[in-house]
Amino acid sequence: MGTFLSIDNRLSGFSVFGNNVVQDITAIINDNFKENNISKGKRGNSPIITFVDSEFENVFLNIECVDFKPIATIDIEDSEYPVQIKVNLDHNFFETIPQEIADYLQE
Numbered sequence: 001m002g003t004f005l006s007i008d009n010r011l012s013g014f015s016v017f018g019n020n021v022v023q024d025i026t027a028i029i030n031d032n033f034k035e036n037n038i039s040k041g042k043r044g045n046s047p048i049i050t051f052v053d054s055e056f057e058n059v060f061l062n063i064e065c066v067d068f069k070p071i072a073t074i075d076i077e078d079s080e081y082p083v084q085i086k087v088n089l090d091h092n093f094f095e096t097i098p099q100e101i102a103d104y105l106q107e
Contacts, residue, residue, distance in 0.1 A: 021087055025072050026096045028061060033098045040104060047107050063089075065105050070094065 028051060032038055039050045046064050053059035058078030064071060070089040076082060094102040 018087070021072075021074075021085070022089065022093070025061065025063070025087065025089075026093070029063070029097045029101060033101060038101065047104050049101065049105065063105065068106075070105060 029038075029049070032051065041048050041050060043064060046066065048062055048064040050063075051061040056078075058076070060073075060075040060077075062073045062075075064073075070091070070093050072087040072089060074083075074085040074087070076084075094106070
C-alpha cells in the first residue's frame with residue numbers, strides 16, 4: 001500500500017534528530033542534577049524545570065507534565081527565525097532521569 005502524499009526522503013533525517021534531542025534533554029537534566037543546578041518552578045499548578053543557555057537567555061529548555069504527559073519545549077530566540085520545538089516524551093523518560101526530578105514533575 002502506498003501513499004498519495006508527496007515523498008521527500010530528507011524527512012527521514014528528522015527521526016534521527018528526534019532521538020538525539022531526547023538523548024540531549026536527558027543528558028542536560030542528569031548532568032545539571034549532579035551539579036545541583038536545577039531551576040524548579042510552577043506554571044499555573046504544573047511543576048516545571050527550566051534551563052537557559054546563558055545570562056542572555058537566548059535558548060530555553062522547559063520540561064513539564066501536561067495532562068500527565070511529559071513534554072519538553074525548546075525555545076530558540078537568538079536566530080533570524082525564532083523556533084519552538086515541542087517534544088512529547090513517553091513515560092519511559094522518567095526512568096532515565098533522577099527520581100527526585102521525576103517525582104517533582106509528576107506532582
